[in-house]
Amino acid sequence: MTGKSAPRGAPYFKVRRSRVHGRGAFALRRIRKGTRIIEYLGERVTHQEADHRYQDRGERDNHTFLFIVDARTVIDAGVGGNDARFINHSCGPNCEAVIEGKRVFIEAIRTIQPGEELNYDYQLGRSPDDPPDVDEIYACRCGQPGCRGTMLWPAKKKPPRSAAARTPEGRRPKTSQRGTARKRSRVRTKGSAR
DSSP states (O other): OOSOOOOTTOOSEEEEEOSSSSEEEEESSOBOTTOEEEEOOSEEEOHHHHHHHTTTSOTTOOOOOEEEOSSSOEEETTTTOOGGGGOEEOSSOSEEEEEETTEEEEEESSOBOTTOBOEEOOOEEOOTTOOTTHHHHTBOOOOOTTOOSBSEESOOOOOOOOGGGSOTTSOOOOOOOOOOOOOOOSOOOBSSOO
């Protein structure tokens, strides 16, 4: 569409196969920075109900349509949800989730070009009972420069580099250090950590 604006009410994006993960949302037209693209919809449930609904999922199942609204409410887009649930995670996002009056909206944080995949940083919360390979379970495949390698937030801290940790030749020894073993008891939700 050169020189013309899209008809009022025309959709901003279309859901189709994504190279990042499963299906994704792709811009059908230019979306200006600050545009409120879509509301994240679904059934509103308590955290306890969200945990109960998905407790039978395996520890390695990282697929969720849950979004935390506040300390009491989670949106389950797997029940009555809309296409907002297909917007994938990225460490270099072009959108962000905005919570206003207990509603969640996806807004553009920069101008998005037609064909570009919409994404935002899920910032999935870490939990003390996470399994040691939780970063691999929730691996990020966004391909952005500076990708932290995981959808989890905060990013896993790297061990400090110290002179004492070096070999006599001045090189750091090779290690495969991981966190302590933990068991996941709660399902992961998009948005702020519980």
